[in-house]
Amino acid sequence: MDVRLDALGVDIGSRSVEVVGLAGGEVVVSLKAPTAFDPAGQCARLLEGLAAGRTTATGYGRDLFVRTFGAEARLGVVATVTEIQAYARGAAHLFPEAHSVLDIGGQDTKAVVLAPKGRVLRFEMNDRCAAGTGKFLEFMATALQVPLTEFGAFALRGRRGLKVNSMCTVFAESEAVSLMGAGERPEDIALALHLAMVERLSGMLRRNACAAPLVFAGGVARNPCAVALVSEWLGTPAVVPADPDAVGALGAALCALQAAEMRA
């Protein structure tokens, strides 16, 4: 017997898939799995035993989701929204006072300025390369042989002074390797890499006039050094949701719910 929900949101990102289910206006289901090499298969596993009046997919795999699950009656009407819309809706729902959203995922970074009711006033996404994304940190953690989940705390122990100039993931890695060769402490190098990334992000935030309260979402919001440096730039703490990876799926579910209500 399927668990019956009002709406489902599915966020298929480059690194992870999240599912959020809403019933009676509450989040009653929140699931997560790595995207791996089979995003559709991962979605199928997460959605096992779930049913909804309407399902909205977001993330780079959103069109794949519609192709795979568009005809599954138990998921109701299947539609898509972009990550930008999904993160805006999710963040505004969690923090109605929010002015803007910074989402750093596995391969995308986006800055969104919110209009009332979670609408998007303007946005910017990173260019096609990995600079300033979760991928950048993942590469650098590997280069410094620190587990990704500990990389932020590791960097917070660093002292300021070193500078990494390149934001290209490949060049920054060779810079980091040169610094290691020059005998610099890995913690200091890690901090310099985080500073380089946040400097790049700050350009995006400044161009779009993103201001506090700023919701910091996406997987990189779990990195305490990234959060500390973004907060430092803002001059006030960034707002980090309890489950920063699930904001997109929540937003997609809210979009599904709204569409269902508009139909009713």
Next chain:
Amino acid sequence: MSETTYHEMWEKLNLDLPAHDALLAVLGKFYGDIYMSQQGRLKGMEYLDFVLSEVHGLRIKELQEAKAAGRKVVGAFCVFVPEELTLAANCVQVGLCAGAEAGTELAETLVPRNTCALIKSFIGFKLARICPYIESCDLIVGETTCDGKKKAYEAFSEIAPVYVMEVPQCKSDADRALWRSEIVKYKARIEELTGEAITADKLGQAIRLVNAKRRALNRLAALRAADPAPISGRDALLINQVSFYDDPVRFTTSVNALCDQMEERIAAREGVAAKGTPRLLLSGCPMAVPNWKLPFVVEGSGAVIVGEESCIGTRNTRDLVDETAETLDDMLEALTDRYLKIDCACFTPNAERQDNIIALARDLKADGVIHYALQFCQPYTHEAFKVEKALTRDGLPMLAIETDYGMQDVGQLKTRVEAFVEMLKA
């Protein structure tokens, strides 16, 4: 006309036949995916489908026949090259396309890697020997509209018959005098090429001929103000692209016939997308054949394109040459004035471009503007900033896109464009 005959022709033009066959195969598939998949196309587009299917066939054959009859073929890459003078000297002018990724590695032996895709493309096409237009040209007219092109023509002149016109960077009296002298010099060069003197009579005819072409394209552009949109942005772009290499008289007749159909469709309140579909204006760098990537992405994201503020679009057609001049000298004055009205980003400060974009967006009832710049194109990537400011002041949302001819970023472009369309709908 059999393929074999074309093969002989292509061989005579010294094309690399296997590479050229491969190019045509890719082009055909690309066209099928992007164009033939559209719903509710105008019947008049069959002409454009035919022209494009014969882009390296019948039209090249016509060029060879013209050459055999003693006419010269002049190639150009830019809307600054005065087609009126070329036609007045009884030459054929063709716009060289440079809209596909080809021969990039070869091109990078002549120009730096951080050169825009358009420049790399024309050099790549030449070095890879896959463009029958370039190989048919008796003269290729370049211009100094950006540093990339200016320096690229130096390298290009080693491998092709290049003549360069100096386009000024400002629009003062001194700049006008420079441009006037460049027009006179081009006239002399084209007379030298053909051995034929350009008379007032011939130039007057050519001015009217090219104006007629521009009027037909302006008529088409204005009809796109209707909601529902009577023609897709992809089809309208194709028409503008074809305007650069098709026979001008035949082309003008076909476009006017197409406009008649559009008027019928508008009267019947029919279109290619539902009434109320978000309407977008494209603005920025030219999209040369077969660069259909962004229009395809936009029209696959729930929006319809209603105009192109571009050299392959209104920048090429908006202004007409004064037809009242009677003497040769006055005609050259009229040409000078008309061409200096072009609001290319190569000018400074070029404030008129912002005004023109806003006016066009209002006329076409656009809901937003997508600013398109080729990566490494300094003039247009710079202007994206001030255009966005001006549009924002005017309450028009703008999305800035920077891309090239590669297909690797289609997914990311789609996300940006869809998010922009969602924003306009909310």
